[in-house]
Amino acid sequence: MSCTNSQIAGILCGALSVPATAMAQQTTFQQDPFDQYVSRFLAVVIVIGAGLVLWSLFRYRGRDVGAISWGFLIAGTSLFPMMLSGVGTIVALERVRTVRVCGSCHLTMKSYVDDMMNPKSNSLAAVHYTNRYIAENQCYECHTSYGMLGTLQSKKQGVIDVYKYYTRTFQLPLQLRQPYRDGDCLKCHAGAPKWIAAHEESQQKIFEGKVSCMQCHRETTPAHNLLAQELNP
Amino acid sequence: MNVPSVRTIELDPRIIRWMLISAQILALIVYLLGAGFLLRTSGGTLFLFSVAAPPMILLATLALAGVALYRYLRRSSLFAFALFEPGDLIFQQGDQGDFAYFIQQGEVEVVRRNEEVEIVISVLKKGEHFGETALINNAPHDITVRAKTRVRVAMLGKRKFLHMLRFVHPTEDNVMSTINQQASKQAAKRAKSTTQDRKVQRA
Numbered sequence: 001m002s003c004t005n006s007q008i009a010g011i012l013c014g015a016l017s018v019p020a021t022a023m024a025q026q027t028t029f030q031q032d033p034f035d036q037y038v039s040r041f042l043a044v045v046i047v048i049g050a051g052l053v054l055w056s057l058f059r060y061r062g063r064d065v066g067a068i069s070w071g072f073l074i075a076g077t078s079l080f081p082m083m084l085s086g087v088g089t090i091v092a093l094e095r096v097r098t099v100r101v102c103g104s105c106h107l108t109m110k111s112y113v114d115d116m117m118n119p120k121s122n123s124l125a126a127v128h129y130t131n132r133y134i135a136e137n138q139c140y141e142c143h144t145s146y147g148m149l150g151t152l153q154s155k156k157q158g159v160i161d162v163y164k165y166y167t168r169t170f171q172l173p174l175q176l177r178q179p180y181r182d183g184d185c186l187k188c189h190a191g192a193p194k195w196i197a198a199h200e201e202s203q204q205k206i207f208e209g210k211v212s213c214m215q216c217h218r219e220t221t222p223a224h225n226l227l228a229q230e231l232n233p
Numbered sequence: 234m235n236v237p238s239v240r241t242i243e244l245d246p247r248i249i250r251w252m253l254i255s256a257q258i259l260a261l262i263v264y265l266l267g268a269g270f271l272l273r274t275s276g277g278t279l280f281l282f283s284v285a286a287p288p289m290i291l292l293a294t295l296a297l298a299g300v301a302l303y304r305y306l307r308r309s310s311l312f313a314f315a316l317f318e319p320g321d322l323i324f325q326q327g328d329q330g331d332f333a334y335f336i337q338q339g340e341v342e343v344v345r346r347n348e349e350v351e352i353v354i355s356v357l358k359k360g361e362h363f364g365e366t367a368l369i370n371n372a373p374h375d376i377t378v379r380a381k382t383r384v385r386v387a388m389l390g391k392r393k394f395l396h397m398l399r400f401v402h403p404t405e406d407n408v409m410s411t412i413n414q415q416a417s418k419q420a421a422k423r424a425k426s427t428t429q430d431r432k433v434q435r436a
Contacts, residue, residue, distance in 0.1 A: 050264040062250035077260040081290045095274045105276030
């Protein structure tokens with residue numbers, strides 16, 4: 001992300017700087033090409049659009065004196081911002097899944113994110129994150145059994161979370177609103193030879209919903225570890 | 234001839250200007266929010282970009298559309314309107330004729346200057362019109378028209394006026410009869426002043 005940012009910063013500053021390009025080449029394999037190219041496109045849109053508006057402001061000072069001034073006005077004030085907002089929303093939908101964005105909003109879960117990134121932690125989240133068992137968007141991969149209207153539902157609940165955060169009325173450890181869905185584990189693990197071998201006896205019951213993943217794994221390998229001082233600040 | 238009751242919304246040019254400047258400032262804020270989101274994606278920048286930017290774009294577009302619509306209505310409107318304060322010259326003798334004027338409110342004095350002598354030929358009121366002779370004759374105005382009170386006039390451009398005369402025959406009759414009346418009045422005044430001049434000379 002930072003390399004992409006340096007390129008975008010380069011475009012936004014007026015030109016692609018050589019060091020930024022070199023850095024980007026080193027880590028290209030880690031970047032989502034969609035995000036990379038669309039971000040560059042948006043950076044160009046911002047530079048041109050803002051340039052048009054500034055030029056129009058200084059040249060015409062709010063007057064509409066002909067076809068050219070109207071062209072500047074329509075392009076800079078309406079068309080380019082619409083393009084920025086429309087395409088930017090697609091990028092936003094992609095980027096909102098990253099751990100960084102999750103962590104920047106869900107502030108009550110900071111200790112959970114810290115634990116996930118801690119290489120010494122033995123929690124499920126940390127094991128998956130530090131070994132890159134999940135390549136990217138680690139929060140999202142394990143917490144997105146939303147369904148069709150799930151996003152709306154979760155945003156509604158999010159408002160309650162915001163209230164609790166600012167009034168400091170939340171308590172750690174946070175409680176899930178509903179039991180964790182086995183499907184979010186099984187969507188990756190089910191069918192893996194190692195998992196099949198380890199769950200030879202129980203897999204039928206798991207698939208039938210008679211036994212849940214957390215029944216066995218909560219104690220030995222909890223999803224997240226929280227430090228004692230965070231639980232009792 | 235009755236003055237057509239055409240109404241147009243007349244906005245202060247400063248309002249138009251500030252609407253356009255506000256739209257441009259909103260667009261600049263959107264670009265800043267977009268740059269912030271691209272460079273540093275976080276919950277805050279994402280929220281601002283995805284929630285605050287679209288209404289700003291909508292407002293800016295509405296402002297542009299509003300000004301464009303206003304300009305279109307003004308351009309396609311039959312009349313332009315003007316206000317004159319008492320004593321203001323609407324046009325002077327010798328000026329090129331560009332408009333026919335229809336008085337909507339107030340009174341005007343029709344004045345003829347003759348060797349530094351100024352004669353008020355007539356006073357025109359609401360519902361009457363002036364300035365059309367120069368358009369029909371394609372010649373400069375032979376009179377000066379001055380606002381006697383606060384006057385609001387509807388101004389019809391030369392091309393539109395001549396089109397109206399060509400296609401709407403009763404209008405032509407009406408205008409021609411007004412011109413004839415005014416010419417008669419002027420002739421009568423001139424005759425009267427000439428008689429007075431002779432009397433003065435004899436005395």
